[in-house]
Amino acid sequence: xxxxxxxxxxxxxxxxxxxxxxxxxxxxxxxxxxxxxxxxxxxxxxxxxxxxxxxxxxxxxxxxxxxxxxxxxxxxxxxxxxxxxxxxxxxxxxxxxxxxxxxxxxxxxxxxxxxxxxxxxxxxxxxxxxxxxxxxxxxxxxxxxxxxxxxxxxxxxxxxxxxxxxxxxxxxxxxxxxxxxxxxxxxxxxxxxxxxxxxxxxxxxxxxxxxxxxxxxxxxxxxxxxxxxxxxxxxxxxxxx
Amino acid sequence: xxxxxxxxxxxxxxxxxxxxxxxxxxxxxxxxxxxxxxxxxxxxxxxxxxxxxxxxxxxxxxxxxxxxxxxxxxxxxxxxxxxxxxxxxxxxxxxxxxxxxxxxxxxxxxxxxxxxxxxxxxxxxxxxxxxxxxxxxxxxxxxxxxxxxxxxxxxxxxxxxxxxxxxxxxxxxxxxxxxxxxxxxxxxxxxxxxxxxxxxxxxxxxxxxxxxxxxxxxxxxxxxxxxxxxxxxxxxxxxxx
DNA sequence: ATAACTTGTGCCACTGAGTGGCAGCATCCG
DNA sequence: CGGATGCTGCCACTCAGTGGCACAAGTTAT
Numbered sequence: 001x002x003x004x005x006x007x008x009x010x011x012x013x014x015x016x017x018x019x020x021x022x023x024x025x026x027x028x029x030x031x032x033x034x035x036x037x038x039x040x041x042x043x044x045x046x047x048x049x050x051x052x053x054x055x056x057x058x059x060x061x062x063x064x065x066x067x068x069x070x071x072x073x074x075x076x077x078x079x080x081x082x083x084x085x086x087x088x089x090x091x092x093x094x095x096x097x098x099x100x101x102x103x104x105x106x107x108x109x110x111x112x113x114x115x116x117x118x119x120x121x122x123x124x125x126x127x128x129x130x131x132x133x134x135x136x137x138x139x140x141x142x143x144x145x146x147x148x149x150x151x152x153x154x155x156x157x158x159x160x161x162x163x164x165x166x167x168x169x170x171x172x173x174x175x176x177x178x179x180x181x182x183x184x185x186x187x188x189x190x191x192x193x194x195x196x197x198x199x200x201x202x203x204x205x206x207x208x209x210x211x212x213x214x215x216x217x218x219x220x221x222x223x224x225x226x227x228x229x230x231x232x233x234x235x236x237x238x239x240x241x
Numbered sequence: 242x243x244x245x246x247x248x249x250x251x252x253x254x255x256x257x258x259x260x261x262x263x264x265x266x267x268x269x270x271x272x273x274x275x276x277x278x279x280x281x282x283x284x285x286x287x288x289x290x291x292x293x294x295x296x297x298x299x300x301x302x303x304x305x306x307x308x309x310x311x312x313x314x315x316x317x318x319x320x321x322x323x324x325x326x327x328x329x330x331x332x333x334x335x336x337x338x339x340x341x342x343x344x345x346x347x348x349x350x351x352x353x354x355x356x357x358x359x360x361x362x363x364x365x366x367x368x369x370x371x372x373x374x375x376x377x378x379x380x381x382x383x384x385x386x387x388x389x390x391x392x393x394x395x396x397x398x399x400x401x402x403x404x405x406x407x408x409x410x411x412x413x414x415x416x417x418x419x420x421x422x423x424x425x426x427x428x429x430x431x432x433x434x435x436x437x438x439x440x441x442x443x444x445x446x447x448x449x450x451x452x453x454x455x456x457x458x459x460x461x462x463x464x465x466x467x468x469x470x471x472x473x474x475x476x477x478x479x480x481x482x
Numbered sequence: 483a484t485a486a487c488t489t490g491t492g493c494c495a496c497t498g499a500g501t502g503g504c505a506g507c508a509t510c511c512g
Numbered sequence: 513c514g515g516a517t518g519c520t521g522c523c524a525c526t527c528a529g530t531g532g533c534a535c536a537a538g539t540t541a542t
Binding site: 030060061072073076082 | 497498499500509
Binding site for chain 3: 273274276277280311312313314315318
């Protein structure tokens, strides 16, 4: 089977979170696969560039594949839909997070284990991907996402799938039923919301400092989690960001 | 302008949560609008029925409009996309919730205000809609949603839009900036997750007892919220649902 | 009642995403 | 070197969704 290209009728696939056989690193692969990987990269780059320049909806897939001089059929052998070609950073990051979490000891508070794993992934993604410009590309990706409803929707669904993956993985290791514990689900959900808030703030602030910029904001957001449920209307004067 | 039919390139519209001028009740409207409303209802019914029988992806819009003997163009004047015709219950419920919340006093814990409003909406939706079969239809809607990825995705995006609406409304009343307080966002998010967990459990259990079945599970899920962040791996033996 | 308006509808042609199938060609392996 | 494998281009096709226009049903004013 191809790298992605999910089952039909599946807008957002990634039911198969995993290292994604050979998407990030392409060091010692056979020639043919390196070629395919190069095409994939070229498509993702062209897509991000063209979508940013002319807008996601206004840009035709034919324009994208034309820029790379590849047939439309080849595009869909690399990505399951137009949206997926944009979210390469998000996909890579969460894929690494899931594998990192699988290797992590779950003793102590789950919030700590999950939160710290995410914080660690933020710091190590550049090294893992071997791409110095990783955060730069991720920023462009997220900026495009921010003002494209279709992409926002796709990103949200993607995140939801990642959440299910995490809940299912952790739930299995803890011996919970497949339905999963309500509290586990809530916990994972809150971590993801913290991630969303942190990165959105980072982008709004200009997207400076790459990993450290995100790391600091994420740590802050995670720390704010326990206080959220106690929120009252009376506190509206002293706004805690 | 038509009832819905969002701006182009907007997969899920509903940026305009509001009573939806005359979608639920159609008591004393002019003849023409009642006719249109009847067509809308017929389309939604046919869509839910056909999608359930033959599957969402396998059913063509032409089949749906054929069953109602209406042109495809008319379908898109009533719904912005194929998915929207299914989620009428969800749309109605959250629309009512948002108006109910706007009328509610926000003193005390916000979690209580938001949670209780949702609980109240669950109990009053039958009366408000004037449809005795409301929960029956909602159950069929959600069952279809459960095994259709595309619809799940749409539902999630819809929920996210509702969340933004709530955060924006409450944030404005509390004098928070448009960016919103992180904690407010987290709180609203958790209530919605509680809703999702509660209704999913209700559906899995067979969808019995309509409003009361959902009400009980929702109350239970809301009560479990404060304990979620303290979750540890050690608790895995005594599974608290 | 009739004229003048508004508004929902049908029809038609069109774009663009995504799929299936097949033939050709490069790469890999014995 | 020759066959197996797998990627690619091409072509025809389905189907969601849109724009435009003519028409008819409903509404209001004279």
